[in-house]
Amino acid sequence: MGDADLQAEVLGLFRDQAARLLTALQATTPADRAARDLAHTMIGAARGIGAFAVADIAARVEAASADDFAAAIADLSGAVADAHAAIGRRLAQA
Numbered sequence: 001m002g003d004a005d006l007q008a009e010v011l012g013l014f015r016d017q018a019a020r021l022l023t024a025l026q027a028t029t030p031a032d033r034a035a036r037d038l039a040h041t042m043i044g045a046a047r048g049i050g051a052f053a054v055a056d057i058a059a060r061v062e063a064a065s066a067d068d069f070a071a072a073i074a075d076l077s078g079a080v081a082d083a084h085a086a087i088g089r090r091l092a093q094a
Contacts, residue, residue, distance in 0.1 A: 021038050
């Protein structure tokens with residue numbers, strides 16, 4: 001497996017994981033411990049591939065109050081969509 005193949009595999013894994021995590025987060029409430037755990041997992045995965053905007057917003061979700069939770073989730077959804085688009089462009093170049 002070459003570097004380009006490895007990069008494509010890692011980016012694809014992140015894309016799939018981020019989608020699953022976001023879906024799970026959208027089904028939680030701010031009172032759910034799972035929300036914090038899912039957001040924390042998203043932070044690590046995003047930082048691992050350099051998706052720092054996703055990681056920063058996931059950190060907002062992790063720390064969000066009940067009043068800010070829905071807005072933080074909406075922002076995370078947008079950031080994940082942007083990351084998915086960037087990954088798609090990157091993989092199309094490979």
